[in-house]
Amino acid sequence: MLTLSNLCKRYPTGDLALTDIDLTLPRGQVLALIGPSGAGKSTLIRCVNRLVEPTSGSVTLGGVELTRLSGRRLREARRAMAMIFQEYALVDRLTVMENVLSGRLGYVGFWRSFLRRYPQEVVAEAFHLLERVGLPHAIDKRADALSGGQRQRVGIARALLQRPELLLVDEPTASLDPKTSRQIMRLIRELCAEHELAAIINIHDVLLARQFADRIVGLRAGRIVFDGRPEELDADILTTIYGEEEWDTQSEAASSQEPESPARPLHQPLTAVAAGGVR
Numbered sequence: 001m002l003t004l005s006n007l008c009k010r011y012p013t014g015d016l017a018l019t020d021i022d023l024t025l026p027r028g029q030v031l032a033l034i035g036p037s038g039a040g041k042s043t044l045i046r047c048v049n050r051l052v053e054p055t056s057g058s059v060t061l062g063g064v065e066l067t068r069l070s071g072r073r074l075r076e077a078r079r080a081m082a083m084i085f086q087e088y089a090l091v092d093r094l095t096v097m098e099n100v101l102s103g104r105l106g107y108v109g110f111w112r113s114f115l116r117r118y119p120q121e122v123v124a125e126a127f128h129l130l131e132r133v134g135l136p137h138a139i140d141k142r143a144d145a146l147s148g149g150q151r152q153r154v155g156i157a158r159a160l161l162q163r164p165e166l167l168l169v170d171e172p173t174a175s176l177d178p179k180t181s182r183q184i185m186r187l188i189r190e191l192c193a194e195h196e197l198a199a200i201i202n203i204h205d206v207l208l209a210r211q212f213a214d215r216i217v218g219l220r221a222g223r224i225v226f227d228g229r230p231e232e233l234d235a236d237i238l239t240t241i242y243g244e245e246e247w248d249t250q251s252e253a254a255s256s257q258e259p260e261s262p263a264r265p266l267h268q269p270l271t272a273v274a275a276g277g278v279r
């Protein structure tokens with residue numbers, strides 16, 4: 001459904017963020033993109049919807065080469081891709097319902113959305129989605145009155161109201177506590193299954209990636225160094241992705257902090273411990 005071919009991105013500053021990225025994402029697949037800070041994860045996601053302009057290579061979604069489009073045709077093609085952000089990107093002074101409805105801005109035209117006159121069936125759909133993400137009682141609350149987890153639920157409902165085929169998710173849990181992070185990842189995972197949505201999820205937490213993704217891609221210095229199933233992600237592969245030096249440092253730091261009674265369960269694999277420390 002989504003194909004990236006020979007995708008390269010060099011920023012005007014000279015930073016080479018992506019080199020020869022080849023990736024095909026089938027319909028309905030949830031892909032976790034992992035890798036150290038600066039590896040190019042956000043750049044890759046943003047090249048897909050052309051928030052960042054690729055330097056060379058192509059992005060094709062549903063047979064349409066996005067990298068050749070501009071103007072209205074690009075805007076229309078972008079409807080098929082919805083973003084979910086770490087910082088939620090809600091409008092604080094608007095209500096939850098208004099924030100969710102803004103997911104349809106790309107459809108209803110400027111004046112209608114300016115006057116906030118959304119068709120009744122769109123409002124009903126937004127309400128249904130707010131129920132689905134667990135916020136039916138918060139529709140009239142202002143967005144800035146919500147917790148981080150609730151804000152992310154609004155962000156997810158807004159993304160789905162766009163009726164996308166592909167979710168582009170940049171560190172959805174980076175500002176959330178561990179339990180809320182799991183709930184949010186589970187929700188995204190379930191919604192992808194319910195709506196047959198593909199997703200690319202940038203995530204630092206390797207445990208969450210392993211638990212909730214169908215496939216893991218590891219980026220290092222702008223190149224894909226691993227592409228496989230979650231259960232294939234072992235210590236060697238994590239070293240390839242994150243590097244030997246940080247790996248050793250993190251393992252030592254973790255063991256010296258908790259010599260006798262680790263707070264984490266003992267059955268948790270070493271790979272997870274080391275990877276969890278690399279942020």
Ligand SMILES: Nc1ncnc2c1ncn2[C@@H]1O[C@H](COP(=O)(O)OP(=O)(O)OP(=O)(O)O)[C@@H](O)[C@H]1O
Pocket residue numbers: 011012013015016017035036037038039040041042043044
């Ligand atoms: N707007 C920009 N202008 C210049 N260089 C940039 C820009 N955005 C990112 N870069 C550079 O591109 C490379 C990849 O950055 P990117 O933000 O994609 O990494 P990332 O994997 O998302 O990192 P993080 O995990 O910290 O979010 C880095 O070297 C970064 O400095």
Ligand SMILES: [Mg+2]
Pocket residue numbers: 041042043202
């Ligand atoms: Mg990033």
